[in-house]
Structure formats: C-alpha cells, structure tokens
Amino acid sequence: MLKKVCLIIVLLIFCDWLTANAIAVNKEYTKVKAVVLEEVVIQQNEASVQSVKVRILEGEFKDSVIQFNHRLIEGSKYNIQLVENMKVFVQLTTENNQLISIAFLEVVRDGYLLILLILFFALLILFGGFKGFRSFIALIITGLCLVKIFMPMIIQGYNFILSTVLVCSIIVIASFILISGFSKKSLCAILGTIGGTIVSGILAVLFGNLIQLTGISDETVQMLVTQTNLNIDYRGLLYSGITIGVLGAVMDVSMTITSVVFEIKKTNKKVRISTLFFSGLSVGKDIMATMTNTLILAYAGTSLPLLFLFAVGEMTLVDIVNTQYIASEIIRSLCGSIGLLLTIPITSLIAATNNN
Known part of the structure; x- marks a missing residue:
C-alpha cells in the first residue's frame, strides 16, 4: 500500500513538472512600443504605484488599450513617473496567442536623441561651413570603423594590438585628410x-x-x-x-x-x-x-x-x-x-x- 502511495505521489509531481514546463514553453515575451493614455498614482504599502493605461503602437496587439500597474521603485532604473502621451517600451507576455500580462520596460528615447543629433549637425554646419560638414563625415567614419572593423576583428580573435593600430590609423588618416586635405x-x-x-x-x-x-x-x-x-x-x-x-x-x-x-x-x-x-x-x-x-x-x-x-x-x-x-x-x-x-x-x- 505504501509503495502505491509513493508511486502516485511521484507521478503527480512528474505530471505537475510536465505541466509547468509546457506552460513555460508556450509563453512568449515581446517588446513593443506603446503610448500612455492616462495614469493615476495610487498607494500600496507606502510605495507609489501608478495605474497606467496604454495603447499598443505595434505588433500583434496594435491599437489595443491595456491597463497595468507600474511600481515606482526608489533607487532603481524603474523609478520613472509615467505621464500622459509618453512613449514607452512594454513587455507583453502571451500564452497560446493570448495576452496574460504586461510590464513597463523603458522610456522611448530615440526621438529626443535624434533632435539633439540634428541640433549638433546644424550648429556644426552653421559655424563650420563645409569644413564642419567634413568633420561630421569624419565622425561617421570613426563610428563605422569601431562598429564595422574593430569590433568584428576582436570578436573573430584578431590580436588587440593589430586591431587597435589598424582602426586608429584609419580614423586618424581619414579625419585629417577630410578636414585639411x-x-x-x-x-x-x-x-x-x-x-x-x-x-x-x-x-x-x-x-x-x-x-x-x-x-x-x-x-x-x-x-x-x-x-x-x-x-x-x-x-x-x-x-x-x-x-x-x-x-x-x-x-x-x-x-x-x-x-x-x-x-x-x-x-x-x-x-x-x-x-x-x-x-x-x-x-x-x-x-x-x-x-x-x-x-x-x-x-x-x-x-x-x-x-x-x-x-x-x-x-x-x-x-x-x-x-x-x-x-x-x-x-x-x-x-x-x-x-x-x-x-x-x-x-x-x-x-x-x-x-x-
């Protein structure tokens, strides 16, 4: 009798494990952009929590309006007060194509960074003229050298001294020739x-x-x-x-x-x-x-x-x-x-x- 009970318990544990893993396998996590429609600050255990309503801007659930709670954790990167019309990244958790949860990930910042880049470029052209434009081209070449030459060489196992000397030489030569001919x-x-x-x-x-x-x-x-x-x-x-x-x-x-x-x-x-x-x-x-x-x-x-x-x-x-x-x-x-x-x-x- 005791052996049968033990066997049943083991089978139940095994079935539970299979079920849990099946659920984990079926879950999918997707990062998408959303815009905040409204938010209300509530209090929970002396910690500030926002009730946020967002509209999904892309993906399978585009234009869906979803509400979730966003906890403001002091001293963490999530201590960001979400406000109306703010664009954010959220993580959608789905199971069998059904949305089961949503969580705040990060603020969408690329638009403001693009404005700053345009301002930098405009001032470079305004005060530097054609030489300023060439300086901007040299800056682009520098970035491409690091991303397209240096990083691939390091990843592929090339000697770091050879990689550094090559990239620095290209950056220096291209920059000075572009600026001074x-x-x-x-x-x-x-x-x-x-x-x-x-x-x-x-x-x-x-x-x-x-x-x-x-x-x-x-x-x-x-x-x-x-x-x-x-x-x-x-x-x-x-x-x-x-x-x-x-x-x-x-x-x-x-x-x-x-x-x-x-x-x-x-x-x-x-x-x-x-x-x-x-x-x-x-x-x-x-x-x-x-x-x-x-x-x-x-x-x-x-x-x-x-x-x-x-x-x-x-x-x-x-x-x-x-x-x-x-x-x-x-x-x-x-x-x-x-x-x-x-x-x-x-x-x-x-x-x-x-x-x-």
Missing part, C-alpha cells in the same frame, strides 16, 4: 597623433600588466562575460579602450601645434627649425593643462558613483587605489595624459623638420 600639414599632424597614441598604448600595456589588471572590473564587462559566449582578450580590450579613448584629444593637440608651426613658417620663410620647434612647444604648454584636465575629468566623471560608494563606505585611500576598477581608471587617465604631453614635442619636431 592631402597636404604636408596633414601628414605632420597624422604622424604626431600616431606617435602620441602609440606612447599611450605602450604605457597602458606595460603598467597594466605590472599591476595585474584583468580587464574585468567594470559591471558592463562582467555582464559581457556572464551573458555572452564571446571568447575575447578582456585585458586587451581594456588597453584598446585606453588607446582609442585618448585619440581625440591627441588629434586636437597635434593639429593645433602643426597649424601654428606652419603658420609661422608661412609668415617668415627664413625662420629656423629650432625656432619652429620651440614655438610648437610654447603653444603646447598653453594647451597641455586644459587638455590634460579634459582627459582626467572625463575619466573621473564616469567613476563618480563608485567614488561616492567608497567615500560612504569609509574606505582608505590605499584601499580605493588598489581596487581593480579604480586602478584601471588611473591607468587610463595617466597613460592618456602622458601620451598627450609627449604628443607636443613629437608633433613640434615633425612639423618643424618637415616644413620647408
């Missing part, structure tokens, strides 16, 4: 930029290896490791990021110094190479402080939440510096700044000796 000035700026960028990359690899950086310190990188099957060199990815991150500032410094040296030579054909060289250094001294601050502040700005976490946790400076994430940011800031500083004499020398 085929000229000796462009060549000098290109060589100066490549020189400063190489210095940054070498220092990043050297000191990153010395302090045993793994490249897996950022939450985003950890998500990349845990949620994808990519087999890539994450330490190399960190070094590539440091090198590419400093590229824009180095290009700016290199072109500024080159332009000044060429302008001096243009107004005085008999000026000596040493005079041109020290003129480039003089200009570099004026811009090095602001450009170095630009780099360090840009990197520090991305780490502010973590710095606040350390401050609230009353960690010592030694403990903070020795954490892998902060150490990575310090390497990023200092190697980029050193490369920027050395760009000044490198570019000044190249521009002075090739300006005849």
Whole structure:
C-alpha cells in the first residue's frame, strides 16, 4: 500500500513538472512600443504605484488599450513617473496567442536623441561651413570603423594590438585628410597623433600588466562575460579602450601645434627649425593643462558613483587605489595624459623638420 502511495505521489509531481514546463514553453515575451493614455498614482504599502493605461503602437496587439500597474521603485532604473502621451517600451507576455500580462520596460528615447543629433549637425554646419560638414563625415567614419572593423576583428580573435593600430590609423588618416586635405600639414599632424597614441598604448600595456589588471572590473564587462559566449582578450580590450579613448584629444593637440608651426613658417620663410620647434612647444604648454584636465575629468566623471560608494563606505585611500576598477581608471587617465604631453614635442619636431 505504501509503495502505491509513493508511486502516485511521484507521478503527480512528474505530471505537475510536465505541466509547468509546457506552460513555460508556450509563453512568449515581446517588446513593443506603446503610448500612455492616462495614469493615476495610487498607494500600496507606502510605495507609489501608478495605474497606467496604454495603447499598443505595434505588433500583434496594435491599437489595443491595456491597463497595468507600474511600481515606482526608489533607487532603481524603474523609478520613472509615467505621464500622459509618453512613449514607452512594454513587455507583453502571451500564452497560446493570448495576452496574460504586461510590464513597463523603458522610456522611448530615440526621438529626443535624434533632435539633439540634428541640433549638433546644424550648429556644426552653421559655424563650420563645409569644413564642419567634413568633420561630421569624419565622425561617421570613426563610428563605422569601431562598429564595422574593430569590433568584428576582436570578436573573430584578431590580436588587440593589430586591431587597435589598424582602426586608429584609419580614423586618424581619414579625419585629417577630410578636414585639411592631402597636404604636408596633414601628414605632420597624422604622424604626431600616431606617435602620441602609440606612447599611450605602450604605457597602458606595460603598467597594466605590472599591476595585474584583468580587464574585468567594470559591471558592463562582467555582464559581457556572464551573458555572452564571446571568447575575447578582456585585458586587451581594456588597453584598446585606453588607446582609442585618448585619440581625440591627441588629434586636437597635434593639429593645433602643426597649424601654428606652419603658420609661422608661412609668415617668415627664413625662420629656423629650432625656432619652429620651440614655438610648437610654447603653444603646447598653453594647451597641455586644459587638455590634460579634459582627459582626467572625463575619466573621473564616469567613476563618480563608485567614488561616492567608497567615500560612504569609509574606505582608505590605499584601499580605493588598489581596487581593480579604480586602478584601471588611473591607468587610463595617466597613460592618456602622458601620451598627450609627449604628443607636443613629437608633433613640434615633425612639423618643424618637415616644413620647408
């Protein structure tokens, strides 16, 4: 009798498991756009909850009006007050083609970002004219190089140094040629930029290896490791990021110094190479402080939440510096700044000796 009872229990558990898995298999999750028609704030256990009515804008349930509750969770990305006419992404859960639940996912932001992009483009054309348009084209080329060349090379297992050098070279050459055309000035700026960028990359690899950086310190990188099957060199990815991150500032410094040296030579054909060289250094001294601050502040700005976490946790400076994430940011800031500083004499020398 006992054996029969046990057998029945096992069969019931097995049937329940089969039913649960069948339900899970039949469930489908779809992300669609919707517009908020109305909302009412209600209170539940001292937490704010909105009763939201939306109209689906796409997919199988297009034009359907659905109501659901949206909980405002303090300190989370879902703490967003939904208002009338706001476009949002919602997740529809269906079972056997029947809608069983709906949940808020995210606000639709691409429209406002497009407006900001159009404003940027308009101001670029207004103040820069045709050169501003060429700068915008150079920006597009930079993005395409990163997305269509660099990322595929890394994913396919190419060496990160080769990938970084190739992409940086294409970006630098295309940008300077588009902005200044085929000229000796462009060549000098290109060589100066490549020189400063190489210095940054070498220092990043050297000191990153010395302090045993793994490249897996950022939450985003950890998500990349845990949620994808990519087999890539994450330490190399960190070094590539440091090198590419400093590229824009180095290009700016290199072109500024080159332009000044060429302008001096243009107004005085008999000026000596040493005079041109020290003129480039003089200009570099004026811009090095602001450009170095630009780099360090840009990197520090991305780490502010973590710095606040350390401050609230009353960690010592030694403990903070020795954490892998902060150490990575310090390497990023200092190697980029050193490369920027050395760009000044490198570019000044190249521009002075090739300006005849």
